[in-house]
Amino acid sequence: MIRVLYFARLREAVGTGEESLALPPGVEDVAGLTAYLRTRGPRWDEALGGGPAPVLVAVNQTVVAPRARVADGDEVAFFPPVTGG
């Protein structure tokens, strides 16, 4: 199982802030997980990369590139560019 988190605009777009899911067969990295999630429907597709807004991904609380590995037990978070400070 992996834990997947969504924040801010993305959380609202996909309608959930957090879920647990079994790592789908063949998914080994962030790009693969993103592609899998985008197949869930138009809202998921647009929120996670099909729309105009950029998406950042953190694995175990560190921002990573699409080729970063995802393994069982990881925490993966999707969110828009940050706007704090």
Add this chain to the structure above:
Amino acid sequence: MIRVLYFARLREAVGTGEESLALPPGVEDVAGLTAYLRTRGPRWDEALGGGPAPVLVAVNQTVVAPRARVADGDEVAFFPPVTGG
């Protein structure tokens, strides 16, 4: 008459913080006044430009160049580079 002020290291070197004096004949600018004051003795000569330490001059509370005019009624101040802040 002009008012002449000395600060910090210069004040200690010349032994006074302030004096009033009649503008000496022929003295029209800062360079002329400085040259006149340096004739007062070795301590004055060294403190006001004969020594290694740089000297700043303000006329009416604005730092000026040696060619700046000095006229009756002016306040002229001699001091070392500033070290506040």
Add this chain to the structure above:
Amino acid sequence: MRVQVRVQEQPFDAGAEVEAIARGDAGTGAVVSFVGRVRADTADAPGGPVSRLTLEHYPGMTEKALSAIVAEAQTRWELRAVTVIHRVGALAPGEAIVLAAVAGAHRAAAFAACEFIVDRLKTRAPFWKRERTAQGERWVEARAEDAQAAGRWD
């Protein structure tokens, strides 16, 4: 070095933190601080004056990201103390959102480190702002200037 990183819902006292950061440390010659506040009368706010700002964050990663930024500042400059406090939740105009305070022996390092921490925080710490105006609520867009400012340090 004394490091303090806090993420909290409650307001903080920026003045007290600036006073406290170097208390008792006779080796500190310079304290530079930045306080970011909620502006109401933003000329660039599309929906008119902001009446409330809500800050969402990523608990767990937030503290980690802030600590990493402070740690990077420490490798770049000689510092004696750093305090970073960031609020989350609902804030009103005029309230302080963030404090970054840096104490160092000399001012050049303190100024640079403070600006570095704020620039990095604005592009790397997982906070998201939502503004309420008369026209409703909207997520604040990331600013190109912030990415540019942060890029100076790469």
Add this chain to the structure above:
Amino acid sequence: MRVQVRVQEQPFDAGAEVEAIARGDAGTGAVVSFVGRVRADTADAPGGPVSRLTLEHYPGMTEKALSAIVAEAQTRWELRAVTVIHRVGALAPGEAIVLAAVAGAHRAAAFAACEFIVDRLKTRAPFWKRERTAQGERWVEARAEDAQAAGRWD
């Protein structure tokens, strides 16, 4: 713009000034402040630890010079408030010598203006420091770095 320039013998409360500078101004998004303090354990102090610092100044010209520096900052950046406070007389290690605080709509201007004011103050405001160490008293020498820092703004 709200400008406050003070030269005083009494200690000041830097934290209270940082809190006060933008109070009630919902147009201020950034407050940057600098506090310069008396360091005791200066590695570069020839006579060992400093036990007391005495600041002499040029009454009349001092306030004028500080106000001119603030006025120049105003012409260079959009600012909403500036506070400059400088102490004179006898100070102990750890005490604050100077505060420069700048409030602005945005942080880049506030950071730049604050650093500008401090750099200029260090080379243009008529203050002179005298240090007491175990070896006696001596006038502090002007630093080449300060002239260099101030030169950046010319």
